[in-house]
Amino acid sequence: MDHRARPPLYRLHPARRHQRRRALHLPHRLAACGDRSLRRAAAVFRLRLCAEWRRPDRAQPGHRLVAAAAPRRAAAAGGHCRQCRAGPLDPGRGPERLGRAAGAGRLRVSVLLDDGLDQPDLGGTGHASFRTCGGHGLGPDRHSAVRHGGAGLPGDGGLSPSRHGRAVQHPDLRLRDRRPCHISAVQAPRGGLNHTRFLPEPSPMQRALDITRSRFADWYQAVVRDADMxxxxxxxxxxxxxxxxxxxxxxxxxxxxxxxxxxxxxxxxxxxxxPLSFIAKEADHVEGFAKEMAVVTHHRLKNIDGKLQPDPDAKLEEPLVVxxxxxxxxxxxxxxxxxxxxxxxxxxxxxxxxxxxxxxxxxxxxxxxxxxxxxxxxxxxxxxxxxxxxxxxxxxxxxxxxxxxxxxxxxxxxxxxxxxxxxxxxxxxxxxxxxxxxxxxxxxxxxxxxxxxxxxxxxxxxxxxxxxxxxxxxxxxxxxxxxxxxxGDDDGLRLPPAIAPRQIVVVPMLRDKPEDAEVLKYCEDLVAALGQLSAFGQKLRVLLDTKKIKSAEKRWNWVRRGAPIIIEVGPRDAAGGNITYMRRDQLRDGDKVKSLAVGRQEFVEEKAVQLLVEIQAGLYADARHRLDSNIKTGVTDWAGVEEYFSGDEDAFKGWLKVSWAKPGGAELEAVETKLKTLKLTIRNAPLQQPAAFAPCLFTGAPGVEEILIGRAY
RNA sequence: CGGAGCGUAGCGCAGCCUGGUAGCGCAUCUGCUUUGGGAGCAGAGGGUCGUGUGUUCGAAUCACACCGCUCCGACCA
Missing domain, CATH: 3.30.930.10 (Bira Bifunctional Protein; Domain 2)
Structure with missing residues (x-):
């Protein structure tokens, strides 16, 4: 069939692009049926026109809105369009029949557009479909509703992050590991509205990061990026x-x-x-580094055949290595x-x-x-x-x-x-x-x-x-x-005060109102006073964040960056001579952010330095405990090693401290190879050694020292 | 260099299987509302769909090649 012969029902003049976009904007459509739940649901779905859009012949006259939910497979098996399974509806009543999709699936809501709606340009009928994008219906995008709200359904206890906390822990940046998506369809009483909901997994805490340490490698990258490192x-x-x-x-x-x-x-x-010859002087040294050396061979570029390339006439007599x-x-x-x-x-x-x-x-x-x-x-x-x-x-x-x-x-x-x-x-x-x-x-x-x-x-x-x-x-x-x-934690970086570029960050809560000036002045005085103090042998490093972005945004930026103490000052604080502070090492009390109010003078004179020292010590103590309690001793044979490092590779595995005979040469190579099968390496032989040793774990020979083995970066 | 995945708006991603107008969220901008704090509503701007070639009336979608990124290996004081 000649495509040009098709009725251009859905073609809009380019100049009317925005109308088209609006036509595709499901919330508008769903808003027309008056069902707020559906309207909000639409925001978390990806919307697209499906193929049936171009098959108006399949639309039944009189349809207005049809909704159906089905697992992907069912959708495929039943043909490309669900519209015929669902009955006709009045716009005011919402979907009459909803399937149920358990697990990650495709939810299709078919919207038949007819000329009763406010898009006369569209004319005719068609239908749109959208599907879940996994998880709780949100994309893996950390910027979507996960952090900033605007998605989720009201009344289901936690899908709107701004009001109810984060909808679902979304530890995953990839689609293949989507969490199950629970979609339930509730049959409403006759004449009432049906609701399409996502039932979130019970994990409402909203984090500054979109990923937790359960996926450590991805978490690390997220912190480096989100902490602006x-x-x-x-x-x-x-x-x-x-x-x-x-x-x-x-x-x-x-x-x-x-x-x-x-x-x-x-x-x-x-x-x-x-000079290359320098590197070549020490035999082991050359061998060790040869494979990763950048070499400079020319000192000039030349335009040859329109391409800039090293000038053959400018070749260095002796190459240089970086x-x-x-x-x-x-x-x-x-x-x-x-x-x-x-x-x-x-x-x-x-x-x-x-x-x-x-x-x-x-x-x-x-x-x-x-x-x-x-x-x-x-x-x-x-x-x-x-x-x-x-x-x-x-x-x-x-x-x-x-x-x-x-x-x-x-x-x-x-x-x-x-x-x-x-x-x-x-x-x-x-x-x-x-x-x-x-x-x-x-x-x-x-x-x-x-x-x-x-x-x-x-x-x-x-x-x-x-x-x-x-x-x-x-x-x-x-x-x-x-x-x-x-x-680092699930809210981002936590910097030890001693090395934090800014140890205390003051965020004024400004609202474009006259009292802003007073708040600012108050903060400036605070920063000046704090700047006189010293900790770790240096003057305190304090920042007044006057950047013209939302105060809340600022706060979370500093949380992610790991500033040890974040101070917020609003008009009422300023008037009452107080400040509100958060300490990054103890950001939360349960799920809630712990924010403490204290007098400005008291904070400057007593708290500030003391807190920084405390935070430094606290971070160290936590890390110390983790190190000390995860070096396992007492393993004396290879089976014990295998057992300790068996199972899930991503699971936490500490180090083993074992005794060995410190073999060299081929024997050591054999040990190395064996360890490699479990992705292990010998880290080092601690300076502090016991007086006596168990037999060598690898050879059974008398032990001569203890070594740490574990996985490494 | 081997195995796998990915590349679509500033960022994060749908769309590709089954070719037919470039989409969503966040961010940005505007207006109104809101103001002890991760705001709401309405509107707007923004895209060589990694690059090239091929197939086709028509390619983000199919094929081939290339480039780049990520992960797993190899490699790594």
């Missing part, structure tokens, strides 16, 4: 660190830099480019700087970016480019260098625990996890809320490996020439990922 960039694997995330990094830098200097180190800066770490280029400098034992120890540090071409990046945890601090030192004796290695490990441990409120286990890495070219590698390992380990910092004793390769020598007191012993150590922006996964 970072985003992905056009360059694969590289990230843009946003002001709030960078602010955290600046706090980390500031304090760690202080501690690094306090232990006698000085900062320098070395080039980002390293530093994955700076041992080699700093070692080169050391070899020139160090002549005599009087030049030792040489203790330096640099804050820099490094590039490692990672296969699977994750914001903060593993990115192609990241920021870090790398310390490099040279010493006269191995003992001195070892002592330095341990000293810096301890700096990392205490920094992590004191400042990030992130408890860690310091220990030595097994041979197979060593830094390429190191004699010994030590790490601090933190436990995330999903039980996985995060290597949060490393400290390497490099022995004379690099000194040999690069000629870092000195004349000793006896006049002979000796090789230096070197160390290197670093922590990176990965720490931020650790903080997120250690402290």
């Amino acid at each position: 970072a985003e992905t960039s056009p360059v694969r694997g590289a990230m843009v660190i946003k002001p709030w995330g960078y602010g955290v990094w600046e706090q980390i830098q500031q304090e760690l830099d202080r501690r690094i200097k306090a232990t006698g180190h000085e900062n320098c800066y070395f080039p980002i480019f390293i 530093r994955p770490t700076s041992e080699t280029i700093i070692g080169d400098a050391f070899s020139r700087w160090i002549k005599s034992h009087r030049d030792l120890p040489l203790l330096i540090n640099q804050w820099a970016n490094v590039v490692r071409w990672e296969m699977r990046p994750r914001l903060f945890l593993r990115t192609t480019e990241f920021l870090w601090q790398e310390g490099h030192t040279a010493h006269a004796s191995a003992q001195d260098a070892e002592a330095e290695t341990m000293r810096m490990l301890e700096v990392y441990r205490s920094f992590s625990e004191d400042y990030l409120a992130m408890p860690v286990i310091a220990g030595e890495k097994p041979e197979n996890e060593r830094f390429p070219g190191a004699v010994a590698t030590y790490s601090i390992e933190a436990m995330m809320q999903d039980g996985k380990a995060l290597q949060a910092g490393t400290s390497h004793f490099l022995g004379t490996h690099f000194a040999e390769a690069q000629g870092i020598k000195f004349q000793d007191e006896a006049g002979g020439v000796s090789l230096c012993n070197t160390t290197s150590w670093g922590v990176s922006t990965r720490l931020i990922g650790g903080v997120i996964m250690t402290h």
